[in-house]
Amino acid sequence: MKKLQTIQEVITFVNENQLAFLYVSQEDCSVCHALRPKLTELLKNYPKIELREVEADKVKAISAEYLIFSAPTLLFFVDGKEYLREGKFVQFKKLTDAIEQIYSFEENKI
Template identity: 85%
Template structure:
């Protein structure tokens, strides 16, 4: 998964892409390391979604800019607007259904 290194990269990425998924992780977070491959696999179903990781310990401004208080945090944006926010205890079937609903509607309107 490609990583964004600065808050400027993050905000530009969110602003300039139609469908964006940010995965915010922490260095010593075992849950982060377990969920990341599951998320990567899930998003293979949605090829138009751009996925990037942000390491919160390296991009400290991410917490203030996106109100992130724990890791992992998963954020899904459509045209710069946040639609989904998930944290540590992610139910992937529910997340998949939410993404599918939004994804199908954005493809219909595109």
């Protein structure tokens, strides 16, 4: 998973990709490290979704820009607008259902 290093990279990524998924983590977060491979595997089923990681402890402005108060936080944007937010304890069945619904709707628009 590619990492974004600055808040400007994050904003550009969100605005330039129709389906943008941000994975906000922290270096010392064991939940973050455990969740990363599961998320990567899940999103393989949705090739049009672009996935990037941001380490909140390195890109401190992410907290203010997107109102993130804990890690991990998962943000899914469609055409630059936030459609989905999950944090801390992610329920993968619920997450998968939400992504599927948004993805199939967006795929039918294209």
